[in-house]
Amino acid sequence: MGESVTVDYPLEETPTALAKVGVKAEGGVGPDGDIIAFSQVCQHLGCIYGFVKSGSAPACDPSYKASAPLGYCCCHGTAYDLTQGAKVIAGPSPRPQPQVALDFDSSTGDIYATGMSPPSIFGHHTGSSDVAYDLQGGTLVS
Numbered sequence: 001m002g003e004s005v006t007v008d009y010p011l012e013e014t015p016t017a018l019a020k021v022g023v024k025a026e027g028g029v030g031p032d033g034d035i036i037a038f039s040q041v042c043q044h045l046g047c048i049y050g051f052v053k054s055g056s057a058p059a060c061d062p063s064y065k066a067s068a069p070l071g072y073c074c075c076h077g078t079a080y081d082l083t084q085g086a087k088v089i090a091g092p093s094p095r096p097q098p099q100v101a102l103d104f105d106s107s108t109g110d111i112y113a114t115g116m117s118p119p120s121i122f123g124h125h126t127g128s129s130d131v132a133y134d135l136q137g138g139t140l141v142s
Helices: none
Strands: 003-008 015-020 035-039 050-052 070-072 079-081 087-090 100-105 110-116
Touching (some): 035 100, 035 110
Antiparallel strands (some): 003 015, 050 070, 070 079, 079 087
């Protein structure tokens, strides 16, 4: 529980954190509703943030203790609550993180990425109001 892996989605070389956070999460899938995925490109200035499990601290700030599973950006201290749609709970980010829509196949245990929710990934905004088509500067993962 409380572990994360990084995958590229929806664009190649655009990291996404896929995590089993150990508590029911907004948009979570799986038997416990605790498997989630969010873009790891910080909405503040595009740094890559890291996953911090509840009760732990990010490597860059050992005095900070996560009260919930977080995304924590060491560039400027933005913290995203990953159980509440990656809403901003600290730092300068103006927006929450884009969440990856996941489907869970209970017969096989497989998880599939099926799309992204708003807002657009930092640095990849075309101006479209449809996030499904609002990606520039990269190659779609196939």
